[in-house]
């Protein structure tokens with residue numbers, strides 16, 4: 194595996210500057226393109242799975258986090274409050290409290306459940322400067338988060354559905370988990386007290402895992418302060434394990450925020466909150482993609498998907514025209530003109546681009562294009578239309594094939 198910090202800088206994906214601050218990376222154009230593709234993929238997958246997207250602010254009043262329990266259980270990881278007039282405002286440590294308040298802002302019938310609320314939103318963690326590095330330990334985090342408000346009877350199906358969504362996203366990203374972990378409370382941790390609710394959540398998660406057939410291990414001391422969770426663990430280039438995806442069952446926050454829905458019996462009931470994240474933070478997910486693929490990303494994620502290489506100045510015009518057609522089709526295409534060096538040097542320069550299209554006099558004469566893949570494989574010369582429709586299909590399917 195590659196070290197994402199080194200490779201990410203070499204590839205011009207992201208960087209940091211002491212003047213902005215440690216743990217606060219910025220994204221350069223190629224990194225921003227990759228991130229945008231990943232975020233759009235997640236949003237599309239969520240929409241298909243019945244989620245509705247929202248936006249909520251990255252700040253909230255201290256009272257919000259007192260109610261959610263973050264203030265008493267999680268304060269050490271939060272930035273200090275900002276005094277604003279007579280109030281204290283905080284950079285949020287998670288999106289859950291905002292989503293709970295948003296659910297509460299409308300009355301709900303059992304017919305609307307499960308209600309799946311998703312957001313790719315900012316959150317903040319006051320990491321100590323000694324542990325910061327690259328994209329894996331950052332102070333400003335873009336979280337892929339969602340909260341499913343549902344009845345107790347719907348929890349098992351929702352957890353199983355979330356696990357399936359996570360599994361198919363990992364496949365499209367070309368990444369593989371190290372293990373599934375059932376994260377339980379442990380001795381000495383800061384957890385909300387409600388033994389019977391903890392037991393109920395643990396039973397539900399265990400049942401789903403057992404029925405899924407996925408191998409998993411239970412680990413004490415890894416639960417969230419409000420409930421147990423299924424964590425999907427990956428390993429980084431230094432051999433360290435980390436959590437990328439997670440599914441949690443929470444009875445605590447619906448209680449704290451007094452969430453309700455009207456049941457079929459006309460009475461008010463308490464929903465359950467299932468928290469789930471497909472890729473965790475965008476930062477961590479991109480760090481892992483860099484380490485696994487070494488910059489040779491699946492075509493749907495590649496900052497440049499297709500590069501056109503005219504052999505000489507004579508092919509510049511048809512090469513430009515091909516790039517133009519690619520852009521119209523929504524492909525990320527560039528020209529590597531003969532002025533940039535020999536054909537061999539330009540191919541080396543473009544070695545991480547999934548499709549390298551060479552146009553020489555023979556191709557122009559026959560109205561064909563010659564394609565070279567990243568592994569050095571050459572496809573039979575083919576008409577440009579045929580190539581472009583093949584590529585757009587693979588990209589639309591988020592395929593890892595070329």
Ligand SMILES: [Zn+2]
Nearest residue numbers: 288289340468
């Ligand atoms: Zn949450």
